[in-house]
Amino acid sequence: MNEKVTMTRLRYAPLLVFQIILTILYFCFTKYADVEEIAQNQITGFADTHVMIFIGFAYLMTFLKKYCYSATGYNLLLAALVIQWSLLCQGFFHMKDGKIAISLKNLLEADIMSATVLITFGALLGLASGTQLLFIAVVEAAVGCVNLYLCEKVYEISDIGGSMAIHTYGAYFGLGVSAALRLRKSSSEHTPPPVVATVTAQHGQGVGASIPIQKERIRLDGPNYTSDVTAMIGTIFLWIYWPSFNSGLAGSEVERQRAIVNTYLSLASCTVVTFMLSAAVSHKPGKLDMVHIQNSTLAGGVAVGAVANMYIGPGGAIAIGIGAAFISVLGYRYLTPQLEKLGIQDTCGVNNLHGMPGIYSGLLSVLFAGLATTEAYGTELGDIFPATSSIADGQAVADPRSVGMQAAYQLAALGTTLGLALGTGVLSGLIVKTKIFSPLEEKERYDDEMNWELP
Amino acid sequence: MNEKVTMTRLRYAPLLVFQIILTILYFCFTKYADVEEIAQNQITGFADTHVMIFIGFAYLMTFLKKYCYSATGYNLLLAALVIQWSLLCQGFFHMKDGKIAISLKNLLEADIMSATVLITFGALLGLASGTQLLFIAVVEAAVGCVNLYLCEKVYEISDIGGSMAIHTYGAYFGLGVSAALRLRKSSSEHTPPPVVATVTAQHGQGVGASIPIQKERIRLDGPNYTSDVTAMIGTIFLWIYWPSFNSGLAGSEVERQRAIVNTYLSLASCTVVTFMLSAAVSHKPGKLDMVHIQNSTLAGGVAVGAVANMYIGPGGAIAIGIGAAFISVLGYRYLTPQLEKLGIQDTCGVNNLHGMPGIYSGLLSVLFAGLATTEAYGTELGDIFPATSSIADGQAVADPRSVGMQAAYQLAALGTTLGLALGTGVLSGLIVKTKIFSPLEEKERYDDEMNWELP
Amino acid sequence: MNEKVTMTRLRYAPLLVFQIILTILYFCFTKYADVEEIAQNQITGFADTHVMIFIGFAYLMTFLKKYCYSATGYNLLLAALVIQWSLLCQGFFHMKDGKIAISLKNLLEADIMSATVLITFGALLGLASGTQLLFIAVVEAAVGCVNLYLCEKVYEISDIGGSMAIHTYGAYFGLGVSAALRLRKSSSEHTPPPVVATVTAQHGQGVGASIPIQKERIRLDGPNYTSDVTAMIGTIFLWIYWPSFNSGLAGSEVERQRAIVNTYLSLASCTVVTFMLSAAVSHKPGKLDMVHIQNSTLAGGVAVGAVANMYIGPGGAIAIGIGAAFISVLGYRYLTPQLEKLGIQDTCGVNNLHGMPGIYSGLLSVLFAGLATTEAYGTELGDIFPATSSIADGQAVADPRSVGMQAAYQLAALGTTLGLALGTGVLSGLIVKTKIFSPLEEKERYDDEMNWELP
Incomplete structure (x- = not known):
């Protein structure tokens, strides 16, 4: 008995072990x-992205x-753990003399990578145990760093807002895990609701009034x-700082401002259309569904992510946002229930906020890469698509990539991301299904x- | 019947129509x-203002x-819609070759203009339908851009924090609408309270305890x-970033820091005095009224807005804040109930937070413009009051404006703002009173x- | 009777008196x-620190x-008052021609000083009357400015994050007051709980359901x-901006980024270990205690504060954070109840978040000052420890301080801070115990x- 209590007390002991390993590494x-490395790695929006990760994602998930x-x-x-871990994983590809040089830029990139894990957490919200989440986090971040390396250094694609490498990857990793876990709900109307808890009114948010009523079983x-009002704190902070997220790694001020303008306009139009669509498709005719307002208003930020620094035009950014609203609201209303029937739970609907808008953004990047011209981009063409540049490191490049080929590489990166995410996600799901990860009962x-x- | 449901579902369809028009525009x-335009339009505090608009105003209004x-x-x-719209309206006055060049500066100015609509929303909170709000927003922002153009380019006044063009304008537009709607409350103590709803305890914030009690009618x-605690999130973020708001468009670092220092000190003294006054005038002697703490603590930011970049002295800034506290707290306590009796509802009391403090700020700008001297301002005189400069665009100006004339123009701008706001506000109110805007029943x-x- | 009501209404009148005195000063x-002074006093992270003070501290304390x-x-x-006051107190030591020159840097330093008072407020949360708090705030900030002057100008120590001058000082001042007040709880299980209030369910957070139940007495x-969920808003904003707090006064970009990296890593490792320890020691085996998550996760920021800009190494920063988690979680679990038994109440447990981690940080600064070498620090040695520099103001210094002596001075500053804080705290506590400060009944x-x- 006493030993069992000790084991319970030490259930998070793997955290300490992993933290000690991290410390040694x-x-x-x-x-x-050093000074030169810092000068070469100028970034903006560090604190803004930080707010998105720690406040935005956290409070968006307080809707339950x-x-x-x-x-x-x-x-x-998860963020505190993954940031330490992914800083090492990403740094592994950029070591000099056996050392990773840490600056604000690495921290920003690690922050961004932690978003993949938090997106996956959103899919599994309330469905996975702490132990499962920790295992998933470590695997997902490591594979995510490999995927990001492939996108950036092998395919040399442009994806400034991480719509492929972060949003698509995180969402489909999560759906992969969820599919493997097959967390079917038994929500027939004829049986008592199973997702319940035994609570007294004492647990209410009142000032603790201990009303002497009978215990009730309620859906959770x-x-x-x-909880819907606190969730909006998350939504709005994500909305506010999304332009910073999509522009944080821009190489010049003009590129940065273009990325901000595009992201901002896409978010704004997506928000307006989300309201219209929500009232049109919601269960009670003409009423707004908070799920759409909390989530689909942000799809414009994901959708424009991969092309935010390209010359898509302010009108183009707005049009992209309108499309994102349609994809996201209709996804929440019609697709998520179908996936649930297949046993693929997605608590926050990350497929509709990060997954499909991420694919949409990837496809847009194929289109706009293929359409890119020297007239429109000027010297920025080589900054945004480095592989198309006829000069690299001050040397003439024999055979630079055409924009058509660049488009093909953008598509290849999208496919690779989807494949890696789903594959590793399903595999991780199958592993954490086993008893030692203490999966939750319904x-x-x-x-x-x-x-x-x-x- | 089915057709009626479709009509209900499509009640926000005007949003999509307007959004498509915006897209085409x-x-x-x-x-x-381009690079040169961006270099000429340096700004600070973009993200800070963004937080005020989307978190500050939103959560301040969650007190209901x-x-x-x-x-x-x-x-x-409203913010997502108005930002897109007012960017066009403001850009209309600054087009080159038939195009509006969009940079971070336009976005910041559009953010700021959206504040006018949100202030008006505060006056009408809970009293106007979605359709009414959307019509009001489009009209108000368009007229607001004209008013801003008059202030900036015709009268050439100094109003760095927008105390006239934003706060005064937004507040009196809202009061104009409210006066036209004549939303009298029938709150006699002898009749049952009319502003109620039928809810069960299930809607409570408890974890959903379905306490089997009878349905009750409660005041809303x-x-x-x-809700008072979440409202403070709004208050505090507005407080924190107000110095950024009042300094975002400053032309030099020394001007920016002066605007921050003045705003900060005015807010601080206003906050201290608000607490003292609240306890002095509240309904229960000596107890603090959350309405004052949530709102009047911010009046110092409005009051110093039009003069934040002027040489008012740190002591002057503090004195201005003290005055703002008196105006605002006494307004909430004694004036708002009188206006209600006249049928002018003002749910958030924007007259006390934005309206009267805005007029106060406008009058202060008349005073400090009239008192401005070359000794105190040095070369900054021409930066802050461009019309008084003897050089414009590198050319000598034949007859620059005197500081006395500048004071007169500041006063004229205040009058114009008040007139336009009230006039267009009343007119809008009369229009949206009609059935097609589906006004709310009591x-x-x-x-x-x-x-x-x-x- | 009427006079008594007037007296009650004017209970905050000392605020107005003090505010008028401040205005005159x-x-x-x-x-x-002026331009030169601003150029010499470059800072970063002003708005970030502002968020910590006004949102972070405020919401962390909403857990009750x-x-x-x-x-x-x-x-x-308190923050609005203390900022005005401590700007004067700190400026007093740096006057030129009888004037204090105010820039963003003074405001940041005043913001930081106000943290001492808010930490003390945390210790006394719910236990002190408004009048007591105001007196304490004025005394604490004034003495805190003297202590800071001693640390910076007399001992010339390095304490970039204020772990000694702010956190240690604020915590032990608060504990000193608390010890003097001897606010013993009479929480015997055999007597009815005394810390209660008479409320109806109407005060709950429900939409106001007036459930007709009997009045109950509940523990407050x-x-x-x-309230635990809103408290996490405070925790997370403090977490997010702590790196800005610890780096805001850095003298160079390389020093600033090092301070950010160190603070970030220390916070991250502290957070991970806090979760593990919380489950290990909590009252219900294996369950997490929200008190630890809300507070101890931040101890890494305090612990690294005094050494954040030193060459402690990224691994060193992580190790420091692990230590902080142990000190803080074990302090909450085992030490705070002991102090309560001695009559030293500490509502927020500031001893575990600011006090002991502050001392730990001070001792670390003794260690790392003693270990500092020219090889590791290069020219930065003189920037971080000015007294060890062989050049000051362009003049050769005859006998610069050795790093060993610097270590001794760091220790002396820690001792002075503790002595001043406890001494003045106890003294203030004895003063505010008297009737005229209207102390609270239990x-x-x-x-x-x-x-x-x-x-």
């Missing part, structure tokens, strides 16, 4: 970037009425009024009670 | 700013207990404990149930 | 910094279920589900009802 393989501790707590834990897989889902001392 | 009349979805949702919608035109006010699928 | 002794108005409201009031000295604790008109 940092002692052996890292150093501070009784999973807010886990949403905010695990988000913090949805929001309440307060009645334990969406419930902070499992992991937290509740007031 | 953007394709025809906009382009990215059952209008939080609308407060956060409509705020996002006030806060509850949680029992539909302050209630998310009207527009949202509630959990 | 600002008129007499301040001016704007019925003290959220006071947490957010008093936080705003803890969180409910919603039944008035942790209750917004005392100071606010509640809905």
